[in-house]
Amino acid sequence: MNTINKKGLYAINPFLIPLGRRLPKTKLLRLAMVLLKPILKTNNSKACMRMIKYRCKIKGTMIYDQKGIKDHFAKIEENTMLWAMDIEGAKTPYFFVLERDSKNKTIRV
Numbered sequence: 001m002n003t004i005n006k007k008g009l010y011a012i013n014p015f016l017i018p019l020g021r022r023l024p025k026t027k028l029l030r031l032a033m034v035l036l037k038p039i040l041k042t043n044n045s046k047a048c049m050r051m052i053k054y055r056c057k058i059k060g061t062m063i064y065d066q067k068g069i070k071d072h073f074a075k076i077e078e079n080t081m082l083w084a085m086d087i088e089g090a091k092t093p094y095f096f097v098l099e100r101d102s103k104n105k106t107i108r109v
Contacts, residue, residue: 010037010041011041011042011043011046012040012041012042013040013041013042013046013066014046014047014064014066014067014069015046015064015065015066015067016039016040017040045065046064046065046066047062047063047064047065048062048063048065049061049062049063050063052070052072054070054072054084054086057074059072059073059074060072060073060074061073067088068087068088068089069085069086069087069088070085070086071083071084071085071086072084072086072093073098076097079099079100079102080097080098080099080100081097081098082095082096082097082098083095083096083097083098084096
């Protein structure tokens with residue numbers, strides 16, 4: 001999981017991020033991320049990638065070390081992917097469409 005501050009992109013430990021809470025993008029959240037950066041930032045891997053059968057097809061899957069989460073990714077088109085977030089104990093997965101932003105070379109959710 002990555003976040004951006006004025007000094008650029010940095011990796012954060014997903015274990016420290018609460019699930020099931022929608023965090024509004026506000027100035028207060030931005031300030032909190034800056035102040036908590038020393039606690040949230042990590043230089044170590046917190047997940048691994050594996051090819052796993054999901055819904056009858058083999059998918060690229062990110063498995064988080066400290067959370068019961070598996071993120072499954074499937075290519076839809078050249079610049080579009082489907083992301084299914086499967087959370088342990090949840091009734092259904094969360095689905096997202098990821099689109100490549102060719103101007104900024106980033107992915108939009």
